[in-house]
Amino acid sequence: MSDIIIALDGFSSCGKSTTARHVAAALHYAFLDTGAMYRAVALYFHRQQVNTADLQAVKEALAHVEITFEFNPSKQASDTILNGENVEGEIRKMYISDLVSQVAAIPEVRHAMVAQQQRMGEKKAIVMDGRDIGTVVFPQAELKIFMTAEPHIRAQRRKLELLQKGEDLPLEEIIENLRKRDEIDSNRSEGPLKRAADAIDLDTSYRTMDEQVEFVLDHVRRVQ
Ligand code: C5P
Numbered sequence: 533m534s535d536i537i538i539a540l541d542g543f544s545s546c547g548k549s550t551t552a553r554h555v556a557a558a559l560h561y562a563f564l565d566t567g568a569m570y571r572a573v574a575l576y577f578h579r580q581q582v583n584t585a586d587l588q589a590v591k592e593a594l595a596h597v598e599i600t601f602e603f604n605p606s607k608q609a610s611d612t613i614l615n616g617e618n619v620e621g622e623i624r625k626m627y628i629s630d631l632v633s634q635v636a637a638i639p640e641v642r643h644a645m646v647a648q649q650q651r652m653g654e655k656k657a658i659v660m661d662g663r664d665i666g667t668v669v670f671p672q673a674e675l676k677i678f679m680t681a682e683p684h685i686r687a688q689r690r691k692l693e694l695l696q697k698g699e700d701l702p703l704e705e706i707i708e709n710l711r712k713r714d715e716i717d718s719n720r721s722e723g724p725l726k727r728a729a730d731a732i733d734l735d736t737s738y739r740t741m742d743e744q745v746e747f748v749l750d751h752v753r754r755v756q
Contacts, residue, residue: 533756535561535657537672538748539665542679543725544710545686545693547736547744548661551679553609554745556659559752564601564652566662566669567632568612569645571623572599574635576614578628584638594644626699629709633716642722664723666731674755677748678731685737686710 538561540552549565556563573594577584582593601610602618611620622628635641642664649669653660660669666676681689687707694701717725727733732751736744 535655536674536752536755537653537656537670538659538752539670539673539676539728539731540659540661540679540748541663541666541676541725541728541731542734543681543686544713545690546679546681547689547741548679550741551736551744551748552659552661554741555748555752557608558745558749559657559659562652562658563610564649564658564660565610565612566645566649566660566665568601568620568623569599569648570636570641571628571632572612572614572619573597573641573645574628574632575619575623577635578631584634587640590638590640594640597644599648621697624694624697626694626701626705626709629713633713637716637720637722639722646723663717663725666728667726668723671728675748675751676728676731677734677751678727679734679736681735682737683707683710 538555540548542548549567552565553563576597577593580593583589596615598615600613602613604611611618612623613619646669649660652658653670662669666673687703687710690706690710691701691703694706714725734744734747739747
């Protein structure tokens with residue numbers, strides 16, 4: 533069977549990363565959570581107080597950002613490393629979710645991240661999840677899945693996820709964060725969140741994780 537690129541795009545909290553991780557494990561493929569990269573950039577900009585309206589400052593800051601991944605055996609998943617520091621826990625916090633979409637909308641940030649993602653997918657045999665994988669990063673991906681879920685279900689899932697990481701936030705705050713991110717992500721000029729014309733739709737609202745993974749694997753078998 534030939535190695536392919538699998539692009540999983542869609543809204544936040546539709547189960548993209550978890551699905552991608554399981555699909556990658558089943559196929560012995562690499563997995564890249566591209567949202568983690570934008571989150572790491574947002575964390576760096578926040579810490580360095582980069583003025584995101586100053587293009588020169590953005591470019592200089594980006595030159596100092598190095599994002600890598602390190603496999604964490606206890607989680608059976610990769611942690612995000614920013615300039616040598618494990619920032620996996622920090623980038624998942626709500627204050628980063630509140631900042632990330634503004635940072636991800638900056639074209640220079642996108643160019644840098646997309647270039648790194650394309651390098652990481654050069655050899656194929658990879659599952660990448662994000663917003664623009666099937667449209668911008670790998671428009672030639674052999675399989676593109678566009679994931680959606682009903683807003684209240686996404687918010688509930690996000691609440692549970694944050695709770696498991698120790699952040700107990702009101703549902704209203706989570707709903708508002710998802711709404712704002714959807715709006716910024718869908719309306720930016722570069723790499724907006726958009727279903728690729730040749731993507732296959734996957735509504736995860738009433739599907740178990742096993743069913744989502746099986747859905748994707750079934751489509752992999754059809755294209756291979
Ligand atoms: O996937 P996750 O929700 O962690 O992504 C965080 C944010 O990163 C998104 O809301 C979006 O602003 C940005 N992002 C992006 N392009 C991607 C992946 C994520 O703009 N390919």
